[in-house]
Amino acid sequence: MSRMTVSQQNRSLANLLQRIGQQLAVAIRQQDLLDILDEIGRFGRPLTFNYSRYILVTIISVIIAVIGFAMQKSGLITLPLPPWIHAILPLLSIAIWLIQFVYRRQQINRLQDQLFYKNVLLDNYLQPESVDGKQQVAELGIRFADFQRGNHLRELTEWIKGQYNGNEHSFTYYYYVFHYVNKRTVTYVTSDGKGRTRVRTRTVYDHFHRYGITLPFHYVSRLRVAGFDLSALPHGYRPASNRFNDVFKVSAHDELAAAKFCSPKVVESLLNLTNRLNKVNLEFDASGQLCLSFADSDLLQLQRRYGFDQPALFADEIRQISKLDKLQSTLVFIEQLMKYTDNNFQ
Template sequence: MLPTVLYYKNNKALISLLNTIKSKVSLSRSREELDVVISELKSFPGGYQLKTKVYWAIFTGLLLATTVFGYWDWSQRQYFQQSTWIIIAIGGLLTVLAGITAYYPHHLMSKVSHALLQRDGLLDNNLTLVSFNGKATAQQFQQRFSEFNRGNYSREIKELFKGSYQGDEYSFDYHYYHFHYVDERIVTETYTDSNGRVRTRTRREYDHYDRYGLILPFGLLRNFVVIGFNLPGAGKATYKPASNRFNRVFKVIAASQIEAAKAMKPTVVVAFEELSNVLSKINFEVNDAADLCLSFADKDLIATPNKVNISEFDAFIEALEGEQEFEKLRATLSHVHYVMTKLDSNF
């Protein structure tokens, strides 16, 4: 965060307000708390437009001056003198500072705008933040679902929200999570040393991955998996329905072919085919406690669809006061509900 002393008049007051709102938004847990933050934004006495042309003009002037004086000093002897390096160092430092000063207010406003819209969207969709320990929660989930047996180096839950769904036949609470895991691998490479001898050396490389999903009590099946993405230790398919389209994307693993056939009715098969058009790399895993983990690679289920900025104040407030809908989340929850309604109750 840059000190506001670098700014003047309305810019200074607006940047101070944005920093305050940024902190309060991250702490808000209810509609009432967020409304207090929005009221503070509405009551700001100044304008919501940042005026940074002068900062960009200073940045451009410093960049040109550093280039011109640096080149002129170098041209005196056709090599870099101490004075040349001093001009480049001082001019470069001032240029970078001017560039950051010009860029930071707009970056801050964009960040705060997104944070407000995102928190508003979460509340509109009845999602609340859950307090958790990232690594401990990942370990707990790993004990319940094969989905979390990923990452030979580290596993961590990055986000966790609690929500509720009200359907025509079934209602349920669920958790939405963001799971991050890291694989460590040893890479061996061959090189030639300074004496011309061929040698080998090894180094460790780390690959980072992210998965997202919903966890909820399912109750209608046990030890049943529809796999659309590699699932550690899943084994071979138990049952294949008649649909070639389904079989190209998924495989089904159950305790027996009979249970798999009872669950994978034609209507359920079609539902999974349609879900594959909404989500990517899907796994539908029901454990022995009849809890469901529906996992996928999509990171935008709870992303606000609005891109409006605070500087467009009337449109921004209109977006906050309207109802945001997370369409992909709704479609995913509807799929779960639909599958529930189609399953027999005698599993």
């Protein structure tokens, strides 16, 4: 078999990466992911592009620049060129080389991360669903104040269905990532260096993310437990725990409902939750839906140990069960909350 040229090697690898992306998009089983890693193993060489042509072009351009600069200094070139003009060609060659290297490296890393993330979802019975992110936020914003953040943009970037089966309660839930943007105008002063100043304005877009879980919760309605920046309902309530009151603000459609909710076990459970999650809010709407929101982005994240450079070890890692302990502990908290409230509100 004839030896492949550099161009053929790079094209072969680019085609492989394209196929991997297409296969990942439709993968629904762990075996689909293992088949991808098997194909990478059969590829027979590292997933590294050959940059020898870029290196050669860079070396030649440096040589040309040095010769051109030397000829100008010696007077062989009389054109009035500034000295830095000779550096343009080498710098351009290096820039093209670096852009290609970074783009292709990021492409491989992105595919590795996607494959591992898809396996994590499969191991934990999580199924991404395609929704209109802006429309979904608009609907959720009618029921939950946490989705009313952002004066410029509101959208869901992830909407993932899951199933929890506990000892006393089982439920279907949705995990989401909420992206919102605040738009503001900043005023600043510029100087022309001659003592004259001018007031200018510019528009700034601040991007934020909130994360959460929403699910049916039939034991509580029209109640909020706010640990992060939520407007209160008309009736506030303060349980006996000063530590709880320092963290949360409770409000409901009537004070009795808030008092019944804030049993000692619920108060203790909510305080324990703050040891695992940050900036927690709980909202129970009028129809019996719970939205538990927080600032933590790592409920569905695990650190992979291997990648495409070690496909056999990566496959072994994929075969192991990936446990999302932080997600599981959050779901256990929700089950406890159901257990503690299912009698109080009947």
